[in-house]
Amino acid sequence: MHTSRVVAIAAVVVMVPSVLPADTFRCGSKLVTQDSPLSEIMAKCGAPSHKEVSEVQPTARTVNGTVQRLPTIRMEVWTYNRGSNSLGMKVTVVDGKVTKIESAE
Numbered sequence: 001m002h003t004s005r006v007v008a009i010a011a012v013v014v015m016v017p018s019v020l021p022a023d024t025f026r027c028g029s030k031l032v033t034q035d036s037p038l039s040e041i042m043a044k045c046g047a048p049s050h051k052e053v054s055e056v057q058p059t060a061r062t063v064n065g066t067v068q069r070l071p072t073i074r075m076e077v078w079t080y081n082r083g084s085n086s087l088g089m090k091v092t093v094v095d096g097k098v099t100k101i102e103s104a105e
Helices: 002-018 039-045
Strands: 024-027 031-032 050-056 059-061 067-069 075-080 088-094 097-105
Touching: 024 039, 031 039, 039 097
Parallel strands: none
Antiparallel strands: 024 031, 050 075, 059 067, 075 088, 088 097
8 A cells, every 4th residue: 555655646746737727838957938038949859840920900999999019029839749648838928028838639
């Protein structure tokens, strides 16, 4: 009975580091977070397997109800294919800053 308990605890300890928040992912043994600069992501993970780039011009409604165009922003979605044993990851970049990291399902 004691041996099975040790094995169960060891299994949980091994699994816990792989459970990361959605705004964090691993590139091999290296950890990448939403706060990581793009240069660090590229150094740790390499180039994404797919990159979508678009320019978006957001709008905002003013106090008197008119619509005002805001400055154009550059939006990129980097997709990392991490192999058949892991979910892919999408990194959303707005004007050169990581704004979201999520699973690519």
